[in-house]
Amino acid sequence: MAAPFSKTDDSVVVIIGTGAGGGTLANELAQKGISVVALEAGGRYLPEDYVNDEWASFAQLAWLDTRRSDGSFRLARDFAGLPSWIVKAVGGTTTHWAGASLRFQDHEWKALTNYGRVEGASLLDWPLDAAEMDPWYTLAEAKMGVTRTNGQPGLPGNTNFLVLEKGAKAVGYKEVHTGRMAINSIEYGGRQACQQTGFCFQGCKWGAKWSTAYTEIPLGEETGNLEVRERCHAARIEHDDKGRVTGVVYFDASGVEQRQAARIVCVAGNTIESPRLLLNSASSMFPDGLANSSGQVGRNYMRHVTGSVYSIFERPVRMWRGTTMAGIMQDEARHDPSRGFVGGYELETLSLGLPFMAAFLDPGAWGREFTSAIDGYENMAGMWIVGEDMPQETNRVTVDTAVVDQFGLPTPVVHYDDHPNDVAMRDHAYERGIAIHRAAGAVRSLPTPPYPSTHNIGTNRMSDNPRDGVVNRWGQTHDIPNLFVSDGSQFTTGAAENPTLTIVALAIRQADHIAREMGAGNL
Amino acid sequence: MNRIDRAGMTRRELLARSVAAGGSLLVGASWVTGRSAAWALEVTALKPGTMATLVQMARDIYPHDRIPDDRYAVAVKGYDTADKAPAVEAGIAALDAAAQGQGHPSYLGARWEAERVAVLRGIEKGEFFRTIRAGLVTDLYNQKEIWPLFGYEGESFSHGGYIDRGFNDIAWL
Ligand SMILES: Cc1cc2nc3c(=O)[nH]c(=O)nc-3n(C[C@H](O)[C@H](O)[C@H](O)COP(=O)(O)OP(=O)(O)OC[C@H]3O[C@@H](n4cnc5c(N)ncnc54)[C@H](O)[C@@H]3O)c2cc1C
Numbered sequence: 142m143a144a145p146f147s148k149t150d151d152s153v154v155v156i157i158g159t160g161a162g163g164g165t166l167a168n169e170l171a172q173k174g175i176s177v178v179a180l181e182a183g184g185r186y187l188p189e190d191y192v193n194d195e196w197a198s199f200a201q202l203a204w205l206d207t208r209r210s211d212g213s214f215r216l217a218r219d220f221a222g223l224p225s226w227i228v229k230a231v232g233g234t235t236t237h238w239a240g241a242s243l244r245f246q247d248h249e250w251k252a253l254t255n256y257g258r259v260e261g262a263s264l265l266d267w268p269l270d271a272a273e274m275d276p277w278y279t280l281a282e283a284k285m286g287v288t289r290t291n292g293q294p295g296l297p298g299n300t301n302f303l304v305l306e307k308g309a310k311a312v313g314y315k316e317v318h319t320g321r322m323a324i325n326s327i328e329y330g331g332r333q334a335c336q337q338t339g340f341c342f343q344g345c346k347w348g349a350k351w352s353t354a355y356t357e358i359p360l361g362e363e364t365g366n367l368e369v370r371e372r373c374h375a376a377r378i379e380h381d382d383k384g385r386v387t388g389v390v391y392f393d394a395s396g397v398e399q400r401q402a403a404r405i406v407c408v409a410g411n412t413i414e415s416p417r418l419l420l421n422s423a424s425s426m427f428p429d430g431l432a433n434s435s436g437q438v439g440r441n442y443m444r445h446v447t448g449s450v451y452s453i454f455e456r457p458v459r460m461w462r463g464t465t466m467a468g469i470m471q472d473e474a475r476h477d478p479s480r481g482f483v484g485g486y487e488l489e490t491l492s493l494g495l496p497f498m499a500a501f502l503d504p505g506a507w508g509r510e511f512t513s514a515i516d517g518y519e520n521m522a523g524m525w526i527v528g529e530d531m532p533q534e535t536n537r538v539t540v541d542t543a544v545v546d547q548f549g550l551p552t553p554v555v556h557y558d559d560h561p562n563d564v565a566m567r568d569h570a571y572e573r574g575i576a577i578h579r580a581a582g583a584v585r586s587l588p589t590p591p592y593p594s595t596h597n598i599g600t601n602r603m604s605d606n607p608r609d610g611v612v613n614r615w616g617q618t619h620d621i622p623n624l625f626v627s628d629g630s631q632f633t634t635g636a637a638e639n640p641t642l643t644i645v646a647l648a649i650r651q652a653d654h655i656a657r658e659m660g661a662g663n664l
Numbered sequence: 665m666n667r668i669d670r671a672g673m674t675r676r677e678l679l680a681r682s683v684a685a686g687g688s689l690l691v692g693a694s695w696v697t698g699r700s701a702a703w704a705l706e707v708t709a710l711k712p713g714t715m716a717t718l719v720q721m722a723r724d725i726y727p728h729d730r731i732p733d734d735r736y737a738v739a740v741k742g743y744d745t746a747d748k749a750p751a752v753e754a755g756i757a758a759l760d761a762a763a764q765g766q767g768h769p770s771y772l773g774a775r776w777e778a779e780r781v782a783v784l785r786g787i788e789k790g791e792f793f794r795t796i797r798a799g800l801v802t803d804l805y806n807q808k809e810i811w812p813l814f815g816y817e818g819e820s821f822s823h824g825g826y827i828d829r830g831f832n833d834i835a836w837l
Pocket residue numbers: 157158159160161162163180181182183226227228229230231232233234235237238239240241242342373374375376409410411412414415418466594595596597627628629630638639640641642644
């Protein structure tokens with residue numbers, strides 16, 4: 142039967158969310174001839190709809206439903222209602238993302254083994270390793286057109302990169318280049334090359350950056366096997382008395398409750414919404430929420446050790462010109478405990494426009510110290526820290542039944558405390574980032590605190606052991622065989638790399654597994 | 665039906681669709697413009713003196729000497745409504761009282777910026793200050809009219825990006 146599918150059709154795979162994980166999985170399954178209904182809370186926006194204006198774009202795309210955060214990290218004070226920066230739209234956060242696409246380093250798949258026990262951290266080895274993931278990474282890189290892979294040339298460096306490169310080389314760093322980016326350096330996949338317009342975070346109006354919104358989703362729809370239901374918000378997942386999921390209850394664009402039957406359900410709502418949905422689906426059989434016999438649903442929330450260094454130079458840099466994040470320094474990504482912390486970090490170029498710079502440079506600050514920094518905007522260069530943060534059981538997403546959203550559903554609360562390892566790593570990275578800019582001639586540096594989290598991972602973590610993880614090596618929940626997790630919430634640990642390439646590689650691998658198991662009659 | 669297919673991703677087609685979708689070629693947005701002090705005439709719910717103090721407070725929070733007063737006025741004029749006015753009148757009255765407590769005739773009567781900033785430091789933890797500052801950081805810096813003062817160029821899509829317009833132009837480095 143071809144899309145659109147009937148709501149009572151219980152042969153379909155229902156995917157919740159169409160971002161990096163869900164959008165990829167939807168297309169991969171559709172290409173294999175499997176019927177898919179994808180429920181997406183957001184609307185559909187394409188390159189012609191994107192607005193190259195920071196706040197207007199934020200209002201258009203960001204997930205702004207009620208959320209609350211607490212904990213000792215500074216974000217809980219500065220942006221208590223906005224712990225993370227996630228998109229609500231077909232394509233999910235791949236509309237906003239910057240395109241940095243790095244593989245995990247081999248040792249990062251086995252963090253516990255390689256770092257040893259770290260007090261207060263719930264480190265664990267992934268049940269996967271680099272050799273197992275290599276072919277899936279290769280497929281993901283080809284799908285996304287990642288530069289410096291499969292023969293795709295690197296992007297040209299913009300002014301911000303040239304500053305980073307000069308400074309990094311001057312202090313002795315070796316691995317500095319314009320990154321591995323899911324942004325076309327040449328025409329690829331029917332999409333043109335990057336025009337260096339510099340609004341990668343607001344949706345690429347040239348379609349040069351990979352986003353499931355205009356790659357995976359329409360490709361899947363062309364097969365006739367994928368129906369995307371936009372502005373449909375999944376409320377809970379239902380199951381039968383054998384403990385198998387049977388369908389998803391959702392609110393449609395008019396706010397009317399609907400139910401879609403399902404053979405398999407895949408949750409890909411990003412790391413805050415995915416555990417929220419499992420917790421909100423609690424029943425008499427599963428009183429603590431679906432797939433939560435381990436008590437791990439919502440725990441080990443990770444967001445990477447982040448922070449930025451902006452520096453002011455004597456003369457103009459105009460960092461906003463050109464690709465937002467095409468620049469990286471990788472020498473500190475290694476694991477080297479002699480620096481005073483386990484794991485490593487990347488330094489990547491980053492630029493914000495003037496409106497976001499004012500909001501995020503030093504949230505809450507005012508007066509001449511602040512405005513004199515903003516006065517230096519034209520002469521600023523910027524970089525962003527992405528490092529491995531420690532998973533902690535107490536860093537978690539819970540639901541607050543006393544505060545409900547527009548559909549009456551309990552809302553998520555995000556708790557996060559920095560681990561001492563995170564603090565030591567961030568301090569080291571600030572110091573190195575400032576040294577790099579100094580070496581390129583900076584006259585004043587501004588170590589900038591973390592933004593609302595763009596990398597949200599880990600709340601349904603993967604483990605071979607059903608007691609300490611929510612999903613197995615395929616992203617299949619340990620408790621319910623026909624319930625899968627298909628987004629960044631599967632991450633066992635975060636590694637130092639931006640997460641999306643790994644999310645996509647895992648989704649391609651998961652699609653292969655689901656198709657095989659369906660074919661064998663196991664699902 | 666998809667509005668997009670792979671054949672539709674060429675440069676020419678994207679530009680054409682953008683024009684058709686409207687609003688995406690962001691050149692010349694229209695803000696209420698006014699000459700310095702023109703805002704005083706526009707006040708409807710607030711007392712003119714309250715608005716004058718609010719504008720000074722806005723400038724003292726985010727002082728940029730090259731930004732004219734009317735930009736600060738535009739940033740706070742949203743408070744000049746019947747429902748918001750009572751809280752703002754009360755907040756400004758408290759600000760004046762705090763200034764008097766530090767020996768000034770009023771907030772505006774404190775002549776040096778440092779004197780007014782000292783008054784603001786005394787109330788910065790309070791709700792009134794926090795509301796005004798949080799609103800200002802978007803409503804001031806989001807005005808396209810002030811961007812050129814900082815060298816910021818805003819969107820570049822309508823000019824074809826920076827690929828031929830200096831994305832790597834940093835000869836001094
Ligand atoms: C500004 C910015 C820059 C970034 N840059 C990079 C980068 O350079 N490299 C990198 O690797 N990563 C980057 N990221 C992160 C990257 O975007 C995310 O890691 C990735 O998109 C996460 O994929 P996901 O599938 O987990 O979730 P998402 O892509 O967020 O997709 C989740 C989708 O689920 C939908 N959804 C949620 N709940 C429901 C529900 N109940 N019912 C229906 N639908 C629902 C949401 O609307 C959304 O569309 C960036 C993020 C931001 C914000």
